[in-house]
Amino acid sequence: MGVQPTLAVVGATGSVGTVMRELLTSRRNVWGEIRLVASAHSAGKELSCRGEQLVVHELTPEVFDGVDVAMFDVPDEVAADWAPVAAARGVTVVDNSAAWRMDPDVPLVVPEVNRRALRHRPRRIVSNANCTTMAMIMAIAPLHHEYGLRELVIASYQAVSGAGQVGVDVLHDQLSKVAGDRTLGSRPGNVRQAVGDDLGPFPAPLALNVVPWSGDFGPLGWSSDELKLRNESRKILELPDLKVSATCVRVPVVTGHSVAVHAVFASEVTADEARQTLRNAPGVILVDDPEAGEFPMPIDAVGTDPAWVGRIRRAMDDPRALDVFITADNMRKGAALNTVQIAELLAAEITKG
Numbered sequence: 001m002g003v004q005p006t007l008a009v010v011g012a013t014g015s016v017g018t019v020m021r022e023l024l025t026s027r028r029n030v031w032g033e034i035r036l037v038a039s040a041h042s043a044g045k046e047l048s049c050r051g052e053q054l055v056v057h058e059l060t061p062e063v064f065d066g067v068d069v070a071m072f073d074v075p076d077e078v079a080a081d082w083a084p085v086a087a088a089r090g091v092t093v094v095d096n097s098a099a100w101r102m103d104p105d106v107p108l109v110v111p112e113v114n115r116r117a118l119r120h121r122p123r124r125i126v127s128n129a130n131c132t133t134m135a136m137i138m139a140i141a142p143l144h145h146e147y148g149l150r151e152l153v154i155a156s157y158q159a160v161s162g163a164g165q166v167g168v169d170v171l172h173d174q175l176s177k178v179a180g181d182r183t184l185g186s187r188p189g190n191v192r193q194a195v196g197d198d199l200g201p202f203p204a205p206l207a208l209n210v211v212p213w214s215g216d217f218g219p220l221g222w223s224s225d226e227l228k229l230r231n232e233s234r235k236i237l238e239l240p241d242l243k244v245s246a247t248c249v250r251v252p253v254v255t256g257h258s259v260a261v262h263a264v265f266a267s268e269v270t271a272d273e274a275r276q277t278l279r280n281a282p283g284v285i286l287v288d289d290p291e292a293g294e295f296p297m298p299i300d301a302v303g304t305d306p307a308w309v310g311r312i313r314r315a316m317d318d319p320r321a322l323d324v325f326i327t328a329d330n331m332r333k334g335a336a337l338n339t340v341q342i343a344e345l346l347a348a349e350i351t352k353g
Contacts, residue, residue: 006067009071010082012036013038013056017073019332030344035063042056068346069092072096073336076098077099078097083100084123095128096336098130101231105123106126107120111338112281114238131331132229133233134338135333143274143278143322149266152264153261155247158250159330160202167202168254169200170200170201177194223248230246255329258325263324264318265322266320285304286310295311295325298327301328309325
């Protein structure tokens with residue numbers, strides 16, 4: 001066995017970076033040195049990782065010297081600036097932001113779905129999919145491989161942690177303000193009045209409400225999250241003409257993105273056939289017994305690695321279509337876990353080489 005490679009975790013102090021450190025502690029150890037990296041504000045702090053207290057290094061070009069693989073969880077603009085800096089120093093970057101996902105020279109990888117895409121990485125950058133795309137693709141990809149996907153109509157139900165710790169804090173603050181007042185929600189405007197002006201990253205209150213918007217403003221009324229679902233699905237599945245229509249909704253859930261999917265295939269498929277396919281799919285857990293009250297729900301999926309799939313029905317009017325409900329922990333498989341899995345594949349390459 002070769003020398004174990006060196007890993008940098010860039011953004012180690014953030015909410016996803018925290019989960020990355022937890023995963024590095026709980027999974028099989030394939031790394032030699034682990035170097036924690038963050039902004040100058042966090043430099044010098046000590047954080048737990050792999051049973052050790054590690055000092056956080058400031059993000060500088062020199063911090064990448066001697067590093068083999070770097071996992072990035074930083075804002076898009078930081079990833080756009082710093083991933084090439086790391087790559088120029090011989091590092092392979094696994095980036096969790098949206099900065100590189102649609103670059104034709106950057107593979108967009110979900111190991112259970114398109115691991116072979118990892119072979120072509122001329123920029124030395126590998127990209128992670130959006131957390132909502134990730135939840136959906138885990139279940140839709142194995143069905144596509146069996147029946148030939150043609151079209152997706154999606155409604156997402158996205159947790160507030162997708163907006164970072166500030167989103168979680170805002171929801172809890174709002175819930176504390178509305179708790180106990182049973183008049184709220186019965187008259188126009190009274191929830192807004194109770195919550196006040198502190199909406200954080202959201203355009204409207206989340207307590208006692210759902211908000212049919214997630215992301216930035218895009219063309220023709222589509223949000224950036226809705227466009228990501230289309231564009232990333234096409235790239236991961238290598239279906240450039242796949243028809244996709246999505247509506248992204250933010251809901252008062254702390255962690256766990258869910259998607260309701262209407263999928264149209266090239267051939268007929270029954271619900272039982274789909275269940276059998278998904279029962280054998282890696283990274284998927286089938287939870288589909290509505291009569292017993294067993295559904296895939298974020299309160300059960302939180303803290304777990306698989307995508308939970310259920311409510312599988314053949315479409316009412318089309319034998320080639322299925323309706324499916326999927327949920328997954330957006331902080332784990334939707335972000336940290338997929339990044340760690342890709343990094344581990346790169347570590348195996350280095351060790352063998």
